[in-house]
Amino acid sequence: MLLRRSPPRTxxxxxxxxxxxxxxxxxxxxxxxxxxxxxxxLPLVWLVVRVAGADPGRVAALLARERTLTLxxxxxxxxxxxxxxxxxxxxxxxxxxxxxxxxxxxLWWVLAALPLAVPSYLLAFAVLAIRPEARGLGPxxxxxxxxxxxxxxxPAAAALRAADTGPEDAARTLGLxxxxxxxxxxxxxxxxxxLAGTLLAALYTLADFGAPALLRYESFTWxxxxxxxxxxxxxxxxxxxxxxxxxxxxxxxxERAARxxxxxxxxxxxxxxxxxxxxxxxxxxxxxxxxxxxxxVTLVGPPAVLAGxxxxxxxxxxxxxxxxxxxxxxxxxxGAAALLAxxxxxxxxxxxxxxxSRAVAATESVAYLGQGLPGVVVGLALVFLSxxxxxxxxxxxxxxxxxYAILFLPKALGATRTAVExxxxxxxxxxRTLGRTPWSTWWSVTAPQAAPGVAAGGxxxxxxxxxxxxxxxxxxxxxxxxxxxxxxxxxxxxxxGAAAPAALALLLLACVPAALLxxxxxxxxGGER
Numbered sequence: 001m002l003l004r005r006s007p008p009r010t011x012x013x014x015x016x017x018x019x020x021x022x023x024x025x026x027x028x029x030x031x032x033x034x035x036x037x038x039x040x041x042l043p044l045v046w047l048v049v050r051v052a053g054a055d056p057g058r059v060a061a062l063l064a065r066e067r068t069l070t071l072x073x074x075x076x077x078x079x080x081x082x083x084x085x086x087x088x089x090x091x092x093x094x095x096x097x098x099x100x101x102x103x104x105x106x107l108w109w110v111l112a113a114l115p116l117a118v119p120s121y122l123l124a125f126a127v128l129a130i131r132p133e134a135r136g137l138g139p140x141x142x143x144x145x146x147x148x149x150x151x152x153x154x155p156a157a158a159a160l161r162a163a164d165t166g167p168e169d170a171a172r173t174l175g176l177x178x179x180x181x182x183x184x185x186x187x188x189x190x191x192x193x194x195l196a197g198t199l200l201a202a203l204y205t206l207a208d209f210g211a212p213a214l215l216r217y218e219s220f221t222w223x224x225x226x227x228x229x230x231x232x233x234x235x236x237x238x239x240x241x242x243x244x245x246x247x248x249x250x251x252x253x254x255e256r257a258a259r260x261x262x263x264x265x266x267x268x269x270x271x272x273x274x275x276x277x278x279x280x281x282x283x284x285x286x287x288x289x290x291x292x293x294x295x296x297v298t299l300v301g302p303p304a305v306l307a308g309x310x311x312x313x314x315x316x317x318x319x320x321x322x323x324x325x326x327x328x329x330x331x332x333x334x335g336a337a338a339l340l341a342x343x344x345x346x347x348x349x350x351x352x353x354x355x356x357s358r359a360v361a362a363t364e365s366v367a368y369l370g371q372g373l374p375g376v377v378v379g380l381a382l383v384f385l386s387x388x389x390x391x392x393x394x395x396x397x398x399x400x401x402x403x404y405a406i407l408f409l410p411k412a413l414g415a416t417r418t419a420v421e422x423x424x425x426x427x428x429x430x431x432r433t434l435g436r437t438p439w440s441t442w443w444s445v446t447a448p449q450a451a452p453g454v455a456a457g458g459x460x461x462x463x464x465x466x467x468x469x470x471x472x473x474x475x476x477x478x479x480x481x482x483x484x485x486x487x488x489x490x491x492x493x494x495x496x497g498a499a500a501p502a503a504l505a506l507l508l509l510a511c512v513p514a515a516l517l518x519x520x521x522x523x524x525x526g527g528e529r
Contacts, residue, residue, distance in 0.1 A: 025355040026438065030363075032347035037366040039344070040406055043381030044245060044369055050238045050384060062239045067223075071240070075219050075247070078137065078144070078212075079202045085145035086201040090152025091187075091194055093294070096287050097153070098160040101276040103288070111295040112157075113150050117514030118298060119467035119484070120147040121210025122503055125491050126302040128214060129309050140215045144208065146298045148201035152194055159193035160186070203251045206244070207374030209470040214491060220244040224376045225470060228383075238384075241377045252372035303507055306500040319501075322481070327505055330482040333397065334465035337404030338458040341412040344405055345457065349416030354425070364413075371410040378403050379474030400475040404465045411464065412457040419453025420446065459513050466510045483509065 051059060062068065093112055102108050123143045127134050209221040220240060227237035279287065345367075352364045370378070382403050386394040393399050423446050431441040469484050476485060483506040490499035 025351055025357075025360070029347055029351055030359070033351045033360075033363050033367070036344045036348050036409075037363045039402075040367045040369045040409055042385065043373055043378045043406065046381045046385050047238055047242050047245065047377065050381075051235075051242050054235045054238070058235060059239055062236055063243070068240070068243070071218060071220050071223050072243075074217065075206060078141065078217065078219060079205050081137070081141045082144045082148060082205045083198050083202045085141065086148045086152050087194060087198045089145060089149045089294070090197060090201075091156055091190070093149065093153045093291065094156035094160055094190070094194075096291055097157050099276060100284070100287055101278045102291075105276075108291055109157075111291070111299065112153050114295075114511060114514055115147060115298045116150045117463055117467075117510040118147065118302065118507065119210065119469070119510075120144055120204075120208050121214055121469060121488070121491075122302050122467075122507060123147060123298070124211040124214040125487070125499065125503060126305040128491070129305045135216045137217060140211055140217045143211050143215070144201075144205050146294070147211075148204050149294070151200040151204065152197035155193040155197040156190050159190040199251055199254050203248055203372070206248050206251065207376075209374070209376055210488065220247070221374055221376045221470065224380060225473070228376075228380055228474065237380055241380050245373055245377050248374060248377075249369075249372035252368070299511075303504055306503050309497045309500050323483075323486070323501055323505060326481045326483050326486045326502065327509065329480055330466055330484070330506070330509060333401060333404070333482060334462045336397075336401045337408065337465040338412075338462040340401055340405040341409050341461045342416070342454060342458040344409055345412035345416040346454070349413050349454075350420050352413075353417045353420035364417075367413055368410045370406045370408065373407065375403075375407055375468055375471035376474070378407050379471040382471075383474055395475065395477050397477055397480070400472065400477070403471045403475050404461075404468065407468065407471060408461040408464050411460045412454075415457025415460065416450070416454050419450035419457075422453070423449045459516065463510055463514050467506065 096102070097105070097108060097112060120143055123146060124140070127139050127143060131139075206219075207221060208219075209225060212219040213222045213225070221244065224237050224241045224244060227240060278284070348364055348367045351360050382399055383394070386396075386399050427445050427449075428441050431445045432438070436444065466482075467484055469488060472482055472485055473488065476482065481489075483502050487499050487502040487506060490502065
């Protein structure tokens with residue numbers, strides 16, 4: 001009798017998937033996660049209820065009017081242009097970071113990621129300071145491509161580092177040149193990750209308010225803000241906000257599908273790591289010059305332009321006491337938002353990392369709704385909610401911090417889930433066999449190992465909250481300014497010189513924690529991707 005040999009098994013690349021052995025989560029943990037998910041869904045549910053309660057004929061007229069179609073077309077064109085530009089520039093940057101031997105590579109990784117801390121409206125402000133007549137799609141697309149490129153660069157670079165270069169080497173032996181082999185064999189392995197990043201860039205573009213408003217490009221976010229400020233009846237603002245929310249949630253669904261495809265594509269045999277190549281002197285200098293030019297325009301350009309405006313005006317009265325107060329409020333509100341977002345993310349993140357069921361998956365998906373709700377949508381919904389449910393909280397810091405937490409909960413949640421998943425389940429089980437309670441096991445075993453990742457998520461929330469503009473404009477307490485709103489109020493009046501100190505302060509505040517975050521988590525060689 002012939003014995004058939006079973007085919008050899010190939011070891012999967014990367015760490016094994018997390019083990020989720022316990023089927024039923026504790027009721028307290030599940031209950032807390034459901035409460036968090038309900039809070040995350042509150043703005044969208046309220047908008048749906050608000051629009052459903054309006055006159056159907058009026059809602060239909062608002063949806064069918066020519067202005068709504070114009071806004072949709074403008075937003076679609078902007079998203080397409082920025083998405084294409086971010087994809088091309090992000091792929092080029094990622095290829096240079098991973099496949100080219102650069103001087104001081106860690107520095108270039110940091111410089112490639114730091115634009116995430118620069119608000120798009122600050123870049124738009126710098127453009128207007130140089131060319132006050134700049135308006136429309138062209139200048140806005142340049143600003144948003146520069147602001148959004150890191151969303152493509154970072155995942156594409158991570159995919160390039162994880163890509164198997166064995167097939168590329170085989171293609172080289174068959175006669176293909178290095179560029180042709182890379183484009184035909186390796187580049188397709190990175191496209192799912194790059195496309196997922198492109199969808200994030202599109203999401204940022206669709207939700208952005210400050211840059212389109214400054215450069216006078218009519219998009220959905222600008223229309224929602226204008227309808228909110230310009231009319232007593234807010235039905236038009238609610239309808240437009242709901243259309244915007246539907247569009248952004250569609251982009252979120254597409255991004256998650258692309259991300260799942262990227263994650264699945266990484267399974268297989270252990271990859272052969274790529275070795276950065278040393279280019280000829282002229283080519284290497286051109287690559288470094290290109291990376292340096294993008295970093296200079298994005299990171300050095302705005303503060304240089306601002307300083308130039310101050311010098312040209314013979315000095316500006318910075319009103320340092322008010323500037324210090326605005327900086328203090330910025331730190332206080334963003335810090336409180338980070339703490340609240342982390343507190344909300346913990347039960348959902350632990351639940352998603354350790355248990356598997358339809359209820360858990362649904363709870364996690366609802367908690368991610370904030371990723372698809374632009375700040376102007378959350379701000380408008382919380383204005384309605386606070387006026388109807390708790391009028392005493394209208395325009396208080398508590399509502400603003402809650403709005404920040406809902407908006408940026410997905411950032412803290414993703415970091416928390418990943419951090420908990422990396423803690424071996426076996427370590428918790430050993431502690432339980434030694435007689436420790438679940439809470440004692442969490443505090444002594446899981447929490448210390450997951451703390452750095454959770455803290456990174458909180459830091460990301462703080463950086464993002466510092467530069468959030470539309471939700472802050474709608475929800476801030478009367479008489480309270482953050483650096484973002486102070487900058488906005490002065491630039492909207494054309495006082496570019498007077499806005500320079502606030503812009504510089506915001507840039508400095510945001511870049512310091514962003515640099516720490518990039519060093520810790522963003523894929524600097526030698527660090528964690």
